[in-house]
Amino acid sequence: MSLARQECKELSLGLELATIYGIFKVTECIAMGRCCEVYQGEQSSTKKCIALKVFRRCQDYGGALQRELSFLQKLSTPDAPVVDHLGEMRWEGRDILLQEMLTCTLRDIFLSIEGSSCSAWLVITLANDVLRGLAHIHDNGIVHADLKPMNLMWDAKTSMFKIIDFGLSFRTTEQYTHAIQSKGYQAPECMRWNSFSVAQRFKAVETPGPPADIWSAGCIIIEVSPRRRPGADELLGDPWLKQYHQPLFTDTVLLPTTVIRILNAEDPGIADSGITKDTIECRILNLCKKYGETRGHHFETALGHFYVCYQEPSEAEAAQQALTKCLLNERMLIVTFYSFSSWTKRDFY
Template sequence: MAAAAAAGLWRAEAPLGRGSSAAVYRARCLGDPRAPPAALKAFLPPARGEEEAEAEGGGGYGFRKERAALEELRGHRSIVTLYGMFTDYPSAQGPLCCLLLELLDISVSELLAHSSLHGCSMWITQHCARDVLEGLAFLHHRGYVHADLKPRNILWSAEEEGFKLIDFGLSFKEGIQDVKYIQTDGYRAPEAEVQNRLSKAGVQGGTECTSAIDLWSLGIVLLEMFSGMKLKHTVQSQEWRANSSAIIEHIFASKSVVNSAIPAYHLRDLLKSMLREDPQERATAAKALCSPFFSIPFAPHIEDLVMLPTPVLRLLNILSDTSLQNEEEFADIVDDIREECCKYGRVVSLFVPKENPGKGHVFVEYANAADSKAAQRALTGKSFDGKFVVATFYPLSAYKRGYLYQTML
């Protein structure tokens, strides 16, 4: 598949995912090899009647809906960027409506798979909570409801060093709900569950869902990140409906949860406020951002710095104390490291602290995250002066401030 969009000819290179109404591909600009890759979302032609296709957000209707939402919500750092749109004409399938989007990295769903049983670190949970709440506060202020917030729809941006919301195919303007079936099983708010059942039974009317459904979904996502457990069956149980607060208390008090050793009472209270049964009593995104949980400083774990790409690499196991003390040897080694690192992209800066914290670590800032990812793949495990290199990413914001984390568990 190749098509013109965003002032260039783009070609789909590899599939990234597929849903009931669209397929997503990694795309490359043929006219400019230096241009960063993008995500191409191709909406599949509806195979059923127009009414059913529209009810499920499929086909051309889904394209128009998502395009309108992304155009109106363009510019916020926690919402995926829309580059352009076009129509492609493959010979067999008929016309495909396509969106050209910012290409993001690992999803929260993948992070959960890595942290199964022990949960995500508090640093990454806090980072995700803040970024998504800021995005929700923005889109709710604009009158939008996302209506399908789940781990697969929250992705990490390596360039902007934050989490972003994607997939606005089920979104709607509050008070003008034009989609019958909303949210994904396991992340569906109680009022949305009732509405979906009424729709399936052909019953019209009832209370329309509000932005409060997004807070419920995020509350479940964050509870899964903290606990390391999938909670679909838990939130659908009679016990949850009878006393969800007690179940949340139990999860936070559980000795099987590593994070319980960290004072996480503020997170527990925040999640309780987001998971209240009555949507009118649920915290708004703006109010949730005022939680004391966001005033607690957390440091990333080493696993976080391996999984979340940034433009900065941190190289370990290269310099010995002897090398740090010998100025001539130190200068020669740093020159060799710089030369090696330049093979994978443009190096903006290179820094080696001679004192703790970070003593002997090599910090390499690349011009973009794509170069740092290429370097991380090539340098990890590489032998340098008889030592095997360990390469992780490092937060660009912390590096720019000259802040080096004291400990990485």
């Protein structure tokens, strides 16, 4: 799907949709694809945001919708790096899928770093998340068939990349009859399959399977040998993915989470100034609570770093942006996001 805020036509901004899941106000058009448009919806009562995937009216996408819906219902689980499906509805002739609101696509991240090399932490995090997602998809007998940077999104709540968009997916047990994968991420067998699909000669070539997804993953992450394509489970056991890397400073600024880290919370001159640790901790915590409900905090005095965990990513983003411009004891605070997994492990650096 491509960003096309000016061209989205199915829902108007400000529209309120009354559903069995609550009332959602359409606040933004996020993207537009061949058969559907994606909007951001804000729940009136909680102010939480969800993604509304709207299939266009007056076009025969019923089969595609039902297929995608069946895959989402089967694959959605809290632990897998796959977009969470929240429900489905119809509104004035439009079919709408309700999904969790994710932060940004991998393509957005590539554009943000403007051709610079990704950090080892980012690559390993991406590789683990993509392969865990594919292992889950393949274990359920499904081929994603359109893995690409636009279909990988960062989830600020769980600090992981998630696989989205199952519009071209199919079951390994079915006789599939459509072209698959996007150019640049097509496995050789898919290129051949697509050329035969144009002539409707599906029986003349073997239907691609899970290895086609592994090729696409390799195009995104690392170069994969065409002679030996291991499964996602085998790749997850590779020692390279077991290396431990801390994120770079740019990673902690680029990828939002629910946790913020104030790098210079403690002044080396605190002892001489008469300001106690409890005083500085109270001041910072009061500042942080202005931007949302906190789930916990930690003051690593040996490093001079202060960590705060919020309920929602939007609260952490607001705090990070505001506190970065804030003066405390005549110092400009340096604030980044912090890995949620490191927070839960009490691993502070």
